[in-house]
Amino acid sequence: AQGAEAAWAGTGAVLAAPDLIGLLNHLKGQQLLGAPEPGEADPPGFGPDLRQVKGQETAKRALEIAAAGGHNLLMVGPPGAGKSLMASCLPGILPPLDAAEALEVSMVASVAGTLEGGRLTRTRPFRSPHHSASMAALTGGGLRVKPGEVSLAHLGVLFLDELPEFQRAVLDSLRQPLEAGTVSVARANAHVTFPARVQLVAAMNPCRCGHLGDPALACARAPRCAADYQAKVSGPLLDRIDLHVEVQPVTAADLVLPPPSEGSAEVAARVATARAVQRARYGSDGPRTNAEADGPVLDSAATPDEPGRKLLAQAAEAMRMSARGYTRVLRVARTIADLAGAETVGRIHVAEALSYRRQAPRS
Missing domain, CATH: 3.40.50.300 (P-loop containing nucleotide triphosphate hydrolases)
Incomplete structure (x- = not known):
């Protein structure tokens, strides 16, 4: 019954036996089973605009x-x-x-x-x-x-x-x-x-x-x-x-304002462009997105320029930022730079990333 589902794996030959008798007949060469057709692929769905x-x-x-x-x-x-x-x-x-x-x-x-x-x-x-x-x-x-x-x-x-x-x-x-x-x-x-x-x-x-x-x-x-x-x-x-x-x-x-001129389609186009930049940067074996980048990969991709580095260091001390928080600010700054089409993370990108960061309240 899962033949149409298994056919999507695309690795080697997939045979779907309807029952044990059918499998035995196939192995004896009396009644060979055909490969199942893959199930249908639903088109992408979209939510509100x-x-x-x-x-x-x-x-x-x-x-x-x-x-x-x-x-x-x-x-x-x-x-x-x-x-x-x-x-x-x-x-x-x-x-x-x-x-x-x-x-x-x-x-x-x-x-x-x-x-x-x-x-x-x-x-x-x-x-x-x-x-x-x-x-x-x-x-x-x-x-x-x-x-x-x-x-x-x-x-x-x-x-x-x-x-x-x-x-x-x-x-x-x-x-x-x-x-x-x-x-x-x-x-x-x-x-x-x-x-x-x-x-x-x-x-x-x-x-x-x-x-x-x-x-x-x-x-x-x-x-x-x-x-x-x-x-x-x-x-x-x-x-x-x-x-x-x-x-x-x-x-x-x-x-009472009219609907904005920019909707999901325009924003999705910029997102797709930024995602394409990340795929080209990290390759097929690397992270899918900036949010997954870590270690030397993140250092090579998101190290800011000197003004950005100074701003981030000052903010990290003033906000008592954890090492995890520091890393996440770098990732967001890299994404902002990708949306802007910038090769290097600059001070303006770090500043915007910091504006979305807040100190977690004491638990």
Whole structure:
């Protein structure tokens, strides 16, 4: 029954026997089996268009940088500001899966039992689990171990809305997959490692009521309620998020504006150009994106010029940046330079990358 699915592997001859008798007849040479036809490949799908987002130019710029370099993104803002809408626009500006990536995504879906009729998809996964999800649902598990949401989002987007509402232990279980790109599930009867190279996009309100800073709507506990609410997310997890952006409330003046002239198609073209630069830089055996670059590869690609190096050193000391945070700023700066078509990371690219970085609150 999995013949159409197995045919996509493309390595050697694939034969799909309908039953044991058919297999025996084939081996005896009495009734030879034919090779199965590969299942259909679904065309790439697209979500909402960025033209639907009114205002929020800073957040849309951060979304473009995140798409171009595969970076993790956190949006903080009041309810109704468009955080979820912008997150759902992200798959529409990401490049479609190539043949090898589509096979990787489909292998995970096959193990999870969600691949139907051997069909492959060219659409990057977009998974949005509810904040009541358990650790097993997010990282994988069960009696017969199956991949969780972080693996089902492999090479795509894992969107966590209302981030502080997730259980803290569940969120902290994502720290290792976000760093390593894999998740290991250990059970008494199995020890399984699944791929989990995801782009994390998270959204949260600044406080429980969501209206911090608005005297007319904020609750009486502000700003203490904001500190308590944001402390639900651990500092080590926030340190693994490359881009932090404040999403401002949408005003009546923003709503009456005509749709912006630039939509997902225009942004996707710039993202595709930046991704092509990264593929040429790292080669077929290297990282797929700047977000995956590390060690000597990152040093050779993202070392800034002298003004940029001085600015980064000063900022790292002033912001008490961790080594991980320093590396992530370099990666974002390299992506900004790629979007600008610059060969070398300069001071202006480092400055913009630092503007999206914030110190993680003490847990």
